[in-house]
Amino acid sequence: EVQLVESGGDSVQPGGSLRLSCVGSGFTFSNYWMHWVRQAPGRGLVWVSRIYSDGSGASYADSVKGRFTISRDNAKNTVFLQMNSLRVEDTAVYYCARDFSHALDVWGQGTTVIVSS
Amino acid sequence: QSALTQPASVSGSPGQSITISCTGTNSDVGNYNLVSWYQQHPGKAPKVIISGVTRRSSGVSNRFSGSKSGNTASLTISGLQAEDEADYFCCSYAGSYTWLFGGGTKLTVL
Numbered sequence: 223e224v225q226l227v228e229s230g231g232d233s234v235q236p237g238g239s240l241r242l243s244c245v246g247s248g249f250t251f252s253n254y255w256m257h258w259v260r261q262a263p264g265r266g267l268v269w270v271s272r273i274y275s276d277g278s279g280a281s282y283a284d285s286v287k288g289r290f291t292i293s294r295d296n297a298k299n300t301v302f303l304q305m306n307s308l309r310v311e312d313t314a315v316y317y318c319a320r321d322f323s324h325a326l327d328v329w330g331q332g333t334t335v336i337v338s339s
Numbered sequence: 340q341s342a343l344t345q346p347a348s349v350s351g352s353p354g355q356s357i358t359i360s361c362t363g364t365n366s367d368v369g370n371y372n373l374v375s376w377y378q379q380h381p382g383k384a385p386k387v388i389i390s391g392v393t394r395r396s397s398g399v400s401n402r403f404s405g406s407k408s409g410n411t412a413s414l415t416i417s418g419l420q421a422e423d424e425a426d427y428f429c430c431s432y433a434g435s436y437t438w439l440f441g442g443g444t445k446l447t448v449l
Binding site for chain 2: 257259265266267268269272279281283317322323324325326327329330331332
């Protein structure tokens with residue numbers, strides 16, 4: 223079964239850091255670009271970041287550029303999202319998703335990040 | 340990077356057809372045939388139903404169809420069923436390896 227499982231969500235204070243992980247299984251992880259997408263409570267989906275299949279390049283939404291870093295370890299079938307200088311407005315469920323022809327065809331169940339003092 | 344524009348809500352009776360619009364610009368929707376649509380039930384992860392503007396995902400009913408004209412993409416659901424009640428999001432590739440989602444549309448089946 224093709225599957226993505228996120229972890230690492232937590233409650234942190236503004237200015238803090240968190241590292242999210244997403245493990246893929248049931249497919250050749252190293253063949254696919256991967257994305258992170260977030261959804262604030264009661265709000266819509268927002269694209270956050272994408273990384274090439276070999277990790278050689280990444281892109282970010284303006285709202286997280288310079289604060290978040292996406293990376294991957296293909297030997298462990300894992301993509302990461304390092305989140306620094308967290309703000310209250312970063313509070314959301316964070317999903318990782320697989321890219322297939324510029325659509326997101328497999329999604330994880332999400333991990334919750336709460337930024338609050 | 341402004342979100343694509345979708346109606347906040349649409350509704351229809353069982354058996355009817357509805358269409359959800361998704362309006363962008365000539366930098367995203369209008370410039371690429373890379374619009375996808377996602378269905379999200381409460382408390383669940385999104386599920387892709389349409390990619391590449393018109394391509395239905397495996398296992399998705401042929402009651403779902405996608406189209407595009409200029410800067411506006413559309414999702415049509417025919418023969419509405421109770422299980423279609425969900426939130427629907429469009430997404431477009433926006434160039435420079437960035438993507439934009441719409442704000443989402445809540446579909447109510449009356």
